[in-house]
Amino acid sequence: MTGNDREKLLRRIRKLMALGSRNNNAHEAARALRLAQVLMQRHNLSEDDVTLSAVCETECRQVYTDAASIPSWLNALATVVCMATGCRCWFGWYCTVTPEGRQRDRRSVHFYGLNERPDVALYAFTVLARQLKDATKEHMHTAYRLKRLKLQTKRNRADQFREGWVMGVWKVLDAFAPSDKEAGVLRNWLSRRCGKNELAEISVREAGHCRGDAKARLSGWLAGQRAELNQGLHGAQSAALAPIAGGNDE
Structure with a gap:
C-alpha cells in the first residue's frame, strides 16, 4: 500500500x-x-x-530572527497562535545557502495539531508576524526618528514594543484549548515524531529594560489590538480560529 x-x-x-x-x-x-x-x-x-493519523504538521520559515535565544516576543506570538488554534509548536532550524556559497542556519517554527488546525496556525502566525514587523518599523520611525539614542536603547525599545504588541493581539483573541483527550493524542504524536531525539528546552531572551520602555510597550499594546486576520483559509478558520477584530484605541 x-x-x-x-x-x-x-x-x-x-x-x-x-x-x-x-x-x-x-x-x-x-x-x-x-x-x-x-x-x-x-x-x-x-x-x-x-x-x-489525524495530526498534521506545518513549518513556518518567516520568523524574522535567527537568534539562538528566542526573543520573548517571538515565543509569545507562537504561544498566542497555538492558544487560538488548539495547536502546539516547537522552534527548529533549517539550512540555506548564501549567494556566496556559504551555509547558513535559519530559524523556523513548527505547528502541529488535529486536522486543518496547523494550516490555520501557519496562516495566523505568518500574517501576524508580518504585521508585527511592519508595526515595529513604523513605530521606531515615527517615535524616534528625530531622537539621538544609543543603538542598544533602540533595540530594547523595539523589543518592548513587540512584546506589548503581542499582548494587544491576545486581548482580542479567544482561546481554543484542545480537550484532554486531544492533548493526549498530541503528546503521543510528538513522542513518535521525535523518537529518541527529544526536544530541548528553548532559551528565551526577555526584552531589555531602558528609559522609555514602558511607553514603548504601551504603544505596542495599543497597536496590537488593531491587528487583522481575514477569515477563510481553505474554509477552515471559522472552525479553528476565533475571530479577531480591532480593539479600542483607549
Missing part, C-alpha cells in the same frame, strides 16, 4: 468512526463502526494508528 493509499484509508476510517459516534440513528452508527473495525483488522491498523 502506498503512502497515498494509506492516508485515504485512514481518512475513510476516521470518517466512519466519526459517523459512528455522532449519528443519532443507532443502526447507522453501529454499521459505520463495524465497517471501520473491519477495515482496521483487514489492514492491521490499531486505534492509535487511526487517531494519530
Whole structure:
C-alpha cells in the first residue's frame, strides 16, 4: 500500500468512526463502526494508528530572527497562535545557502495539531508576524526618528514594543484549548515524531529594560489590538480560529 493509499484509508476510517459516534440513528452508527473495525483488522491498523493519523504538521520559515535565544516576543506570538488554534509548536532550524556559497542556519517554527488546525496556525502566525514587523518599523520611525539614542536603547525599545504588541493581539483573541483527550493524542504524536531525539528546552531572551520602555510597550499594546486576520483559509478558520477584530484605541 502506498503512502497515498494509506492516508485515504485512514481518512475513510476516521470518517466512519466519526459517523459512528455522532449519528443519532443507532443502526447507522453501529454499521459505520463495524465497517471501520473491519477495515482496521483487514489492514492491521490499531486505534492509535487511526487517531494519530489525524495530526498534521506545518513549518513556518518567516520568523524574522535567527537568534539562538528566542526573543520573548517571538515565543509569545507562537504561544498566542497555538492558544487560538488548539495547536502546539516547537522552534527548529533549517539550512540555506548564501549567494556566496556559504551555509547558513535559519530559524523556523513548527505547528502541529488535529486536522486543518496547523494550516490555520501557519496562516495566523505568518500574517501576524508580518504585521508585527511592519508595526515595529513604523513605530521606531515615527517615535524616534528625530531622537539621538544609543543603538542598544533602540533595540530594547523595539523589543518592548513587540512584546506589548503581542499582548494587544491576545486581548482580542479567544482561546481554543484542545480537550484532554486531544492533548493526549498530541503528546503521543510528538513522542513518535521525535523518537529518541527529544526536544530541548528553548532559551528565551526577555526584552531589555531602558528609559522609555514602558511607553514603548504601551504603544505596542495599543497597536496590537488593531491587528487583522481575514477569515477563510481553505474554509477552515471559522472552525479553528476565533475571530479577531480591532480593539479600542483607549
